[in-house]
Amino acid sequence: MKELIKSLRYTFLALLASLLVGAIIIVITDIDALKSGDFGKAFSTVLTAYKSLFEGSFWGLRSISNTITGTTPLLLSGLAVSVAFKAGLFNIGATGQMLAGGMTALWVGFTMTGPGWLQVPLAVIAGAIGGAIFGGIAGVLKARTGAHEVITTIMLNSIASFLVLWLLKTTTFQREGRPDPISKEIADEAHLPRLFGFMDGRSDLVAHAGFFVALLATYGFWYLLKRTTLGFELRATGLNSDASKYAGMKSKSLMVVAMLLAGGFAGMAGATEVLGTYGYASTSLAGNIGFDAIAVALLGQSSPIGTLVSAILFGALQAGGRSMQANTDVPVDLIIVLRALIVMFVAAPLLVKAMFRVKTQVASQGQTFRGWGG
Amino acid sequence: MISAEQKKRARNVGYGYLGLAVITLVIFSRRPGDASFRLTEGGFSLTLPAQQFAYIFGIVFVGLGAAQLWRGLGKVSNIVLALATAMFVMSFLSWATSGESFSLVGMLQDTVSRSVPITLGALGGILCERSGVINIAIEGMLLAGAFTGAVGASLTNLWFGTIIAMLTGVLLAWILAVFSIKYRVDQVIVGFAINFFALGITSFLSFRVLVPNPDYNSLVPVMPISVPLLSKIPFIGQILFVQTIFVYFSFAAVALLTWAMYRTRWGLRTRAAGEYPKAAGTLGVDVIKLRYRNLLIAGAVAGIGGAWWPIGTVGRFDQNITGGRGFIALAAVIFGRWHPVGAFSGAIVFALAEAVRLKIGNFDTGIPSEFLLMAPYLVTLVVVAGFVGASRSPKAAGQPYDEQ
Numbered sequence: 051m052k053e054l055i056k057s058l059r060y061t062f063l064a065l066l067a068s069l070l071v072g073a074i075i076i077v078i079t080d081i082d083a084l085k086s087g088d089f090g091k092a093f094s095t096v097l098t099a100y101k102s103l104f105e106g107s108f109w110g111l112r113s114i115s116n117t118i119t120g121t122t123p124l125l126l127s128g129l130a131v132s133v134a135f136k137a138g139l140f141n142i143g144a145t146g147q148m149l150a151g152g153m154t155a156l157w158v159g160f161t162m163t164g165p166g167w168l169q170v171p172l173a174v175i176a177g178a179i180g181g182a183i184f185g186g187i188a189g190v191l192k193a194r195t196g197a198h199e200v201i202t203t204i205m206l207n208s209i210a211s212f213l214v215l216w217l218l219k220t221t222t223f224q225r226e227g228r229p230d231p232i233s234k235e236i237a238d239e240a241h242l243p244r245l246f247g248f249m250d251g252r253s254d255l256v257a258h259a260g261f262f263v264a265l266l267a268t269y270g271f272w273y274l275l276k277r278t279t280l281g282f283e284l285r286a287t288g289l290n291s292d293a294s295k296y297a298g299m300k301s302k303s304l305m306v307v308a309m310l311l312a313g314g315f316a317g318m319a320g321a322t323e324v325l326g327t328y329g330y331a332s333t334s335l336a337g338n339i340g341f342d343a344i345a346v347a348l349l350g351q352s353s354p355i356g357t358l359v360s361a362i363l364f365g366a367l368q369a370g371g372r373s374m375q376a377n378t379d380v381p382v383d384l385i386i387v388l389r390a391l392i393v394m395f396v397a398a399p400l401l402v403k404a405m406f407r408v409k410t411q412v413a414s415q416g417q418t419f420r421g422w423g424g
Numbered sequence: 425m426i427s428a429e430q431k432k433r434a435r436n437v438g439y440g441y442l443g444l445a446v447i448t449l450v451i452f453s454r455r456p457g458d459a460s461f462r463l464t465e466g467g468f469s470l471t472l473p474a475q476q477f478a479y480i481f482g483i484v485f486v487g488l489g490a491a492q493l494w495r496g497l498g499k500v501s502n503i504v505l506a507l508a509t510a511m512f513v514m515s516f517l518s519w520a521t522s523g524e525s526f527s528l529v530g531m532l533q534d535t536v537s538r539s540v541p542i543t544l545g546a547l548g549g550i551l552c553e554r555s556g557v558i559n560i561a562i563e564g565m566l567l568a569g570a571f572t573g574a575v576g577a578s579l580t581n582l583w584f585g586t587i588i589a590m591l592t593g594v595l596l597a598w599i600l601a602v603f604s605i606k607y608r609v610d611q612v613i614v615g616f617a618i619n620f621f622a623l624g625i626t627s628f629l630s631f632r633v634l635v636p637n638p639d640y641n642s643l644v645p646v647m648p649i650s651v652p653l654l655s656k657i658p659f660i661g662q663i664l665f666v667q668t669i670f671v672y673f674s675f676a677a678v679a680l681l682t683w684a685m686y687r688t689r690w691g692l693r694t695r696a697a698g699e700y701p702k703a704a705g706t707l708g709v710d711v712i713k714l715r716y717r718n719l720l721i722a723g724a725v726a727g728i729g730g731a732w733w734p735i736g737t738v739g740r741f742d743q744n745i746t747g748g749r750g751f752i753a754l755a756a757v758i759f760g761r762w763h764p765v766g767a768f769s770g771a772i773v774f775a776l777a778e779a780v781r782l783k784i785g786n787f788d789t790g791i792p793s794e795f796l797l798m799a800p801y802l803v804t805l806v807v808v809a810g811f812v813g814a815s816r817s818p819k820a821a822g823q824p825y826d827e828q
Binding site: 075079081140191194195197198200201202204205206208209212213215216219344345348379380381383384385386387388389390391393394397398 | 607614617618623633636792802804808
């Protein structure tokens with residue numbers, strides 16, 4: 051709980067600082083206002099933009115629902131990067147693992163028939179397995195041959211995207227009568243239940259039970275790290291692989307396990323997107339989520355609670371950013387800048403301390419991953 | 425002494441040759457017909473019977489595999505590996521293009537041109553990491569350089585645009601330096617934050633500023649320059665010496681960095697700071713200053729690499745125009761084991777994959793095109809896993825230096 055409060059406090063201050071910088075960026079890029087010298091207009095743009103950013107993320111049921119929908123895949127794929135960091139590995143491959151998991155979940159989703167309470171969990175598990183197998187490839191290659199995971203996961207991302215493109219054009223997956231790569235829809239029973247499904251006539255509340263899957267996975271990650279031997283061993287190899295080897299841990303198998311877990315989390319992210327958000331798969335299934343996931347993990351310092359907090363923050367920014375773009379002429383890409391600034395400010399506590407004159411212990415910065423070496 | 429690891433690697437290479445033999449004999453020999461490669465712009469072309477060609481190469485691969493497994497190829501094994509890769513690519517191309525005409529020289533020219541940002545990005549990575557700072561921010565430096573290069577060149581001229589791009593790279597590198605060297609923030613976190621910042625700010629500005637003002641984003645890119653005499657060499661001349669100034673700059677940068685890294689005092693100090701900064705510091709090297717300087721140079725090099733997009737090829741900036749090439753550059757650094765020439769060859773391999781990918785989609789081979797498009801990445805995966813293996817990084821890369 052103490053950890054949570056500390057994490058929240060830092061993140062909040064960093065958010066404030068980055069909103070400040072964001073406001074400056076909005077003002078100085080308002081070319082028309084600058085030309086006419088109308089600064090009042092530029093400042094009112096900032097106010098409306100931030101107002102709709104906030105309203106779009108937390109104000110009202112619909113905004114909260116959008117935030118939850120955005121948070122779910124970010125949290126799960128953020129866990130995929132975090133668990134790899136914990137073991138000293140840099141997983142850039144969440145995108146590919148998401149695609150793999152999404153496709154296996156999709157396949158279960160439209161081929162199986164049966165009651166929903168059976169089909170949904172099976173499809174999610176299938177997604178986790180699909181992602182785990184795909185993530186495991188990088189782990190096995192690293193353990194057996196020493197091939198660096200940064201190279202292999204980047205290559206596997208490209209391979210996965212072409213594989214999905216091909217699969218979506220096969221008769222098994224492609225929707226009938228469609229020339230473009232888009233999949234069949236999953237069975238009605240295979241949909242993750244909508245969280246606000248009990249409210250009649252609110253089809254705009256799209257949040258789905260994938261959020262609970264993500265929360266459960268976060269708890270699982272926490273339990274693994276804090277309560278199991280495997281988690282201890284993963285952390286030990288991550289911190290010092292030589293020492294852990296000396297203590298009798300099998301660092302090669304641990305690498306494989308870490309990548310299997312990472313792939314499993316990312317695979318669940320793909321599964322919840324398919325089963326909850328879309329109901330089908332397309333080539334843009336994973337989007338930029340695998341990349342954003344790295345920022346989520348870095349901001350959360352790879353801890354379960356930190357990852358949760360930063361995923362919610364990023365999900366909220368995403369939902370708010372859309373409504374900001376719709377209501378003002380400020381592009382949604384501002385939120386990528388805000389995210390970068392937040393990560394920077396959180397990573398540099400000295401800077402935030404100087405800005406807000408906070409008196410807190412500066413957390414010592416650890417290595418995110420074990421350098422480049424084998 | 426040959427270690428067990430090396431023996432294992434040699435064996436893998438042997439199996440690799442046998443694998444290539446199987447692929448060539450089973451798949452590439454399936455299509456009769458002639459593949460015709462245009463070797464010059466003028467129309468001189470080489471016509472190869474795809475099927476016979478595949479049989480010959482397949483048998484050569486079997487021979488190589490047997491030789492490698494039996495006694496190893498010793499000193500020449502790297503050259504043989506390069507030649508075998510070239511042969512395999514040739515038989516792949518003649519299989520894929522059989523019955524059609526195909527401009528080999530055009531594709532290779534394209535490869536060399538596309539290698540520029542990857543090479544320069546990778547050199548930026550090497551400059552940082554050899555002195556002990558991990559540079560994940562290559563992508564951000566390339567992207568920001570591409571943006572400011574496009575705007576600078578549109579508003580003034582191409583030279584000024586390139587210089588602005590370079591300075592943008594330096595600015596980002598300075599941020600990386602201040603945070604990672606002075607404030608000792610985790611280098612990976614700062615690097616990634618810079619990537620995100622560059623992606624966000626360039627996308628934001630291109631919507632908010634460039635879209636309403638199209639004249640800020642339109643320029644005429646540089647033309648290729650033919651080097652006198654050298655460009656007259658048949659085949660090679662066309663590929664290497666009828667290129668833009670960016671290509672010549674990247675050649676020069678690779679040569680210069682290789683020389684500087686291994687033949688000058690600066691290079692020795694850089695490597696010392698990356699391997700064992702405490703020792704270097706004890707002997708009077710100002711590690712902090714050295715790292716600062718190397719990072720700024722790296723930013724300049726990567727910034728020029730970013731300018732390649734608007735000024736070297738397409739003539740404009742588009743959102744996320746680099747498309748992850750900075751990460752490919754990172755892979756090239758690891759692939760080339762932190763050596764400039766190694767990274768350059770890595771960049772050529774990745775650029776070739778891209779050039780082949782752009783060409784090959786048009787050919788009908790009976791195999792779904794997605795698998796052909798995937799092939800270069802699969803090959804890279806196999807090469808890295810089987811032949812390159814673990815690469816040793818500069819020991820101190822990633823650790824902040826404590827001056828005491």
